[in-house]
Amino acid sequence: MLHSVPAMTIDSSITTPPNPPATENSSEDTQAYRIQHKLRLSYMPWLYERLKPRHRAWAQAWQDEVQAYLQAMETITIGTNCFIAPEARLFAEPGRPIVIGDNCWIAADTVIHGPVRLGNGVSINHHVTLDGGSKGIVIGNNSRLAAYSCAYAFNHGMEPDRFVKDQPVSSNGISIGEDVWIGAHAGIVDGVTIGDGAIVGMGSIVTRAVAAFNKVAGNPARIIGKRGEADAPDFT
Secondary structure, three states, X not given: OOOOHHHHOOOOOOOOOOOOOOOOOOHHHHHHHHHHHHHHHHHOHHHHHXXXXXXXXHHHHHHHHHHXXXXXXXXXXXXXXXXXXXXXXXXXXOOOOEEEOOOOEEOOOOEEEOOEEEOOOXXXXXXXXXXXXXXXXXXXXXXXXXXXXXXXXXXXXXXXXXXXXXXXXXOOOEEEOOOOEEOOOOEEOXXXXXXXXXXXXXXXXXXXXXXXXXXXXXXXXXXXXXXXXXXXXXXX
């Protein structure tokens, strides 16, 4: 029987970091080490693939349980060799699936609401928010989303004759290409397409399409250069 995900996270009664393990043969010290290392993995999931075999064994069993729970509770498909922090929140009602490719990392405090499709090798850092609206978000292979970035594939109407909460909601979808880097605290609005190899600077708000290999920054984001070339800032 599967256990709830919160039961597999750190023990809330631990208010101070445990002392370093005295020996690797001590079951008490090993458990303390695992508690702390699970938290480390949750916020730095790329470390999962670097685990030594003796640690990969328990981490794999932990991940198998986390991922089985998600797939049992939500409309989620998860590829091979993935890491999903139990502190991440993934919601995928029928008709709003989340599809995760192979070798993907999803860090703690991420919120993903389908429909969302991640290609292979996608890295989602902590506190990222993705909401697919009705049309969805697609992220290509080997793209990276830095901490606190967000993408919302829907929008509210803004007519003055009714409250915002009563406005109709539209959705056009968001497409992020392969090998794209989205900087920390960047935001992507509904309807945007970002081409392969593009880079979005930290804190930028992307409101229109970004061509392949362009580097953009600012609010609203504008071209500041091209990947592989020297920066040529242009905010005009």
